[in-house]
Amino acid sequence: MFGRPLAATQLIQKKLADAITEISLALNACLHVSRLKDMDKVTPEMISLLKRNSCGKALDICRSARDMLGGNGICDEYHVIRHCMNLEAVNTYEGECSSASSGSA
Incomplete structure (x- = not known):
C-alpha cells in the first residue's frame, strides 16, 4: 500500500493480532474439550457451543x-x-452457526 507492506500499518496489525488471538483461543478450547472427551467428561452442549463459536469466528x-x-x-x-x-457455503448448507445455538450438534 503506497510503497509499504500492508502489515506495516497499525490498523492491519491490529486486525491480524485480533485474528491470531481468536484462532489461539479457539484452538485451546478445542484442545480442552478434546481432553475432556478422552476422560468421558464432555457433554453435547460443550461440543455444540464450541462448534458454534469456532464457525462464527x-x-x-x-x-x-x-x-x-x-x-x-x-x-x-x-x-x-x-x-x-x-x-x-458450509455455513449456509449445514447452518453450524445457527443450528448449534438451537442445541443440535
Missing part, C-alpha cells in the same frame, strides 16, 4: 482478511476469497 476472521486485501480480497489469485466462499 472463522467466518469473522475470513471476512476481515478479505477486507484487509481490499479489491484483491475478491480476486482468485489470492486464496482468501476461496476460503470465504467455502466457509459461507
Whole structure:
C-alpha cells in the first residue's frame, strides 16, 4: 500500500493480532474439550457451543482478511476469497452457526 507492506500499518496489525488471538483461543478450547472427551467428561452442549463459536469466528476472521486485501480480497489469485466462499457455503448448507445455538450438534 503506497510503497509499504500492508502489515506495516497499525490498523492491519491490529486486525491480524485480533485474528491470531481468536484462532489461539479457539484452538485451546478445542484442545480442552478434546481432553475432556478422552476422560468421558464432555457433554453435547460443550461440543455444540464450541462448534458454534469456532464457525462464527472463522467466518469473522475470513471476512476481515478479505477486507484487509481490499479489491484483491475478491480476486482468485489470492486464496482468501476461496476460503470465504467455502466457509459461507458450509455455513449456509449445514447452518453450524445457527443450528448449534438451537442445541443440535
